Amino acid sequence: MSIDFKSACEDKEYLDFLQELVNNEMIENEAAIGITKMIIDGRVNESTEKQWYTFEKYVANEHIVENCQRCQESIPWCEMLEALDNGGYCNYCVHMMSKEGC
Numbered sequence: 001m002s003i004d005f006k007s008a009c010e011d012k013e014y015l016d017f018l019q020e021l022v023n024n025e026m027i028e029n030e031a032a033i034g035i036t037k038m039i040i041d042g043r044v045n046e047s048t049e050k051q052w053y054t055f056e057k058y059v060a061n062e063h064i065v066e067n068c069q070r071c072q073e074s075i076p077w078c079e080m081l082e083a084l085d086n087g088g089y090c091n092y093c094v095h096m097m098s099k100e101g102c
């Protein structure tokens with residue numbers, strides 16, 4: 001895994017994305033939800049090693065599309081929720097594919 005989620009947790013866009021995951025009840029693990037809320041609160045540094053592991057396992061690594069399936073570009077956090085929903089494509093490719101009709 002090439003993504004450093006610790007630094008992502010200092011990125012407002014990633015925290016917004018985590019908030020969306022919570023709002024949409026996309027996190028199934030009860031403990032992980034609590035830890036995610038703590039991280040959204042900006043308290044990532046207070047998480048224990050075990051909490052961080054839980055977060056990475058059930059939240060971070062579960063809800064990510066690293067690269068677009070079509071153009072291989074990395075997907076920005078603000079498009080991540082849609083990418084998870086549409087099978088792993090960036091907004092640009094979704095737009096292109098709808099234009100091409102395939």
Ligand SMILES: [Zn+2]
Nearest residue numbers: 068071090093
């Ligand atoms: Zn793409």
